[in-house]
Amino acid sequence: MSSAPQTTTTNETRMMNFRVWRGDANGGAFVEYSVEVTPGMVVLDCIHKIQAEQAQDLACRWNCKAGxxxxxxxxxxxxxxxxxxTRMDTLPKDETVMVEPMQAFPILRDLVTDVSWNYEVKKKIKPFKPRAPDNADGTWTTYQVDVERAQEFRKCIECFLCQDVCHVLRDHHKHDEFIGPRFLVFTAALEMNPLDTEDRIADLKAIIEKMK
Ligand code: FES
Structure with missing residues (x-):
């Protein structure tokens, strides 16, 4: 009977092996690194440690380190x-950690992909178009229930991981035919805005027709 992989405990420092994809649009390969992992580290910390100590030219994209x-x-x-x-103590402690770029988008270098296609798609979706103001002072009246309905759809940070797990984009590379889950959610957020007057349903139907 197989047992669940052991993960690191929160108070131990240990060496862990990494295989990090290195290369560019012309090709590449995994390169092995060994990293001293201390309690509380996340995978991005390990990538930064590799950059600092072993591979100064390793490319990765990050900004907030806070999700x-x-x-x-x-x-x-x-x-x-x-x-x-991704906390290191959630990964199997005796196994090599594989880190590679998103597969749904073209590689720029190492862990960095070109996600600009997403911004082009976004430009094609009709923007927010509010109805005329409800009140003489140019404001609108909205109800809390309407605000809350759309709130979940607005939490997206555009990491594009949902695009990366979409097999239409990741495996079949049908970027010309499908906008991916991110932009269905983006459209839903606009459609559910109680002030919005635009109709984007026909646009989505046209995309689905194209998929047939
Ligand atoms: S650096 Fe990971 S979400 Fe900002």
Missing amino acids: KCGSCSAEINGKPSLMCM
Whole structure:
């Protein structure tokens, strides 16, 4: 009977092996590094430690280190993840940690991908178009229940990990035919805004038609 992989405990310092994908659009390979992991470290800390001590030219993208900016998306042990939110003590302690770039987008270098396609898609979606103000002072009246309905859809940080797990984009590379989950959610957020008057349903139907 197989047992669950052991993870690091919170109070131990240990050496862990990494395999980090290095290369560019012309090709590349995994390179092995050994990193001293101390309690509380996340995968992004380990990548920074590799940069500082062993591979100054290792490219990775990050900004907030708090799960807010969506910059540090990568694949960790084959799973699309934020490097800054993946604690080392959640990974199997006796196994090599694989870190590679998102597969749904073109490689720029090492762990950095070109996600600009997403911004082009966003430009094609009709923007917010509010109804005329409800009140003489130019303001609108909205109800809390309407605000809360759309709130969940607005929490997206555009890390594009959902695009990376979408097999239409990741495996079939049908970026010309499908906008991916991020932009279905983005459209939903606009459609659910109680002030918005635009109709984007026809646009989505056209995309689905194109998929057939
Ligand atoms: S560095 Fe901002 S989400 Fe990871």
